[in-house]
Amino acid sequence: MERPILLFVLVHLNNQIVPREQARVDPFDRGFLMGDGVYEGLRAFDGRIVAMDYHVERLRDGLKALSIDYDAERMVPLTDRLLEANGLRDAFVYWQISRGAPGPGKQVRTRVPDGEMTPTVFGFASPACSLKEARTLQGRAAVTVQDPRWKLGQIKSISLLGSVLCAMQADDADADDAIIVNNGLVAEGTASNVAIAIDGPRGTRIVTPSLESTPILAGVTRRLLLEAMPEIENRPVRVEELMSAREVMVTGSLTMVTAITVLNGRPVGDGRPGPIAKRMLDTLLDVIHQEHAARSGA
Ligand SMILES: Cc1ncc(COP(=O)(O)O)c(C=O)c1O
Numbered sequence: 001m002e003r004p005i006l007l008f009v010l011v012h013l014n015n016q017i018v019p020r021e022q023a024r025v026d027p028f029d030r031g032f033l034m035g036d037g038v039y040e041g042l043r044a045f046d047g048r049i050v051a052m053d054y055h056v057e058r059l060r061d062g063l064k065a066l067s068i069d070y071d072a073e074r075m076v077p078l079t080d081r082l083l084e085a086n087g088l089r090d091a092f093v094y095w096q097i098s099r100g101a102p103g104p105g106k107q108v109r110t111r112v113p114d115g116e117m118t119p120t121v122f123g124f125a126s127p128a129c130s131l132k133e134a135r136t137l138q139g140r141a142a143v144t145v146q147d148p149r150w151k152l153g154q155i156k157s158i159s160l161l162g163s164v165l166c167a168m169q170a171d172d173a174d175a176d177d178a179i180i181v182n183n184g185l186v187a188e189g190t191a192s193n194v195a196i197a198i199d200g201p202r203g204t205r206i207v208t209p210s211l212e213s214t215p216i217l218a219g220v221t222r223r224l225l226l227e228a229m230p231e232i233e234n235r236p237v238r239v240e241e242l243m244s245a246r247e248v249m250v251t252g253s254l255t256m257v258t259a260i261t262v263l264n265g266r267p268v269g270d271g272r273p274g275p276i277a278k279r280m281l282d283t284l285l286d287v288i289h290q291e292h293a294a295r296s297g298a
Contacts, residue, residue, distance in 0.1 A: 010085045012078060012123035017085045020124075028108045029120050031098025035159030036113075037120075038062035040075065041191075042093040043253040044083055045131040048295060049093070050253065050288050052076060054220045062155050063097065070097050070119045082125050091125045092254055096158055098122075128254065131288065137273045137281050139261035140176040142189070142248070144239065145169045147182035153215030163190045177250065179242065179260070182214040186237040192252035193222040196237060196245035197276040204246060206276060207233040221251040221284065228283050247274040257281035 013023040030036035040059050043050045052075075060072035079093055100117035107114040149162030167190045170178035179194055180187040186209050188194055193216065195208040206229070211218055213236035226232055242248065246269050248260035257280040259273035 010082075012082050012121070014118075014121055017081065023122070025120060025122070026101035028101040029098055030100065030102075030113065030117070031096065031120060031158055033109055035157065035161075036066070037068070037096055037098030037158045038066060038156050039094065039096040039158050040156060041253050042079065042095070043128065044079075044089065044091045044093055044125070045134075045288060046292065047083060047089040048292055049079055050291065051220050051224055052079075054223060058156060058218065058220065059095070059097070062157075065152075065155050066099070068097060068099050068119055070121070074121075078121075078123060079125075082123050086125050088125050088127060090128050090130045092128045093123065093125045095121070095123045098158065131285065134256055135281075135285065137257070137259060137278055139259045139273045140250075141174070141262035142177045142179045142250075142260045143170050143173045143175040143264050144181050144242070145178040147180045147187050147214070149180070149215070151215050153187070153217055154211065156217060166190050173265075175262070177260075179248075179250075179263070181239050181242075184239050185209065185214045186239060186242045187214045188216040188219075189250045189252070189255070192250035192255045192258070193217070193219040194237070194242075195222075195225070195232065195249045195251060195280065196242055197247035197249075197274070198241055198245050204276065205233060206231060206280075207235065207237050207241070209237045210234045213237070219252055221253055221256070224287050225251060225257075225280060225284060228287050229280070245269075247276045249277045249280055251280070251284075257284055 010017050011020050011023050040055050042055055056072045063070055075095055098120045100119045102108050102114050145166045166178040166180055177189050186194055195206055197204050197206050248268050250258050259277040261268055261271050
């Protein structure tokens with residue numbers, strides 16, 4: 001899966017655009033010490049963010065869950081500024097808002113934050129492929145791993161240790177990613193949601209794990225696809241359904257729609273990206289095109 005690389009030169013830190021080398025965070029920042037913060041991962045095509053309003057909504061929900069007082073809407077102009085400063089139009093954009101560091105005379109590392117803090121806001125942008133290049137459907141290998149993560153999967157927490165361990169387990173198994181399973185139910189990828197195509201008496205059905213079935217992130221890409229393809233069933237997905245699926249897909253802002261062609265060392269279907277994955281990718285690209293066209297016309 002396409003992953004951001006450190007080609008960027010200018011980052012955003014607390015309302016300033018600075019070279020990475022000059023960006024300094026207080027070591028007592030609760031994001032650094034305790035993973036006390038949330039993040040967003042955005043995708044820009046031709047200078048425009050895909051479904052920015054959904055990302056703002058999710059960030060707002062996350063900040064509220066953590067009682068961090070920061071206006072999620074600020075991500076919109078800050079993103080434009082960051083992209084412009086780096087001269088990027090096709091990019092991955094990362095924002096992280098941590099609770100901040102306790103002020104002088106305050107206690108550090110207390111579980112309950114000691115007094116008001118100014119949130120630390122950090123962002124970077126790194127180059128990613130264009131919309132045209134994104135048309136190519138990719139196939140990847142995955143392995144199933146047991147979910148070691150916490151129960152609040154809807155919060156896009158910067159504490160990614162569980163996810164890191166899952167990804168390392170996949171890497172050890174020579175796979176590109178992990179499909180995380182929880183109590184016999186399919187959850188998600190380490191940075192993506194999952195959908196499967198299964199054969200039934202009434203033809204092929206597409207199913208994605210519901211948000212209530214097991215703790216997973218409400219992915220923006222998943223949401224766009226569910227809106228554009230009402231035929232996708234949104235319900236608990238059993239591991240046996242995953243293992244016998246005709247096609248397996250992962251979806252995400254960077255991942256777009258990627259086919260999982262090898263699962264636990266065995267080919268999925270004929271071992272090549274299939275028609276459902278292609279249909280989902282094409283639908284997503286259409287949604288992005290339409291959003292761009294609507295905004296250009298506005
Ligand atoms: C755990 C997890 N699930 C799903 C997703 C996909 O979310 P989105 O489509 O908003 O990028 C991500 C993205 O980083 C993620 O980390």
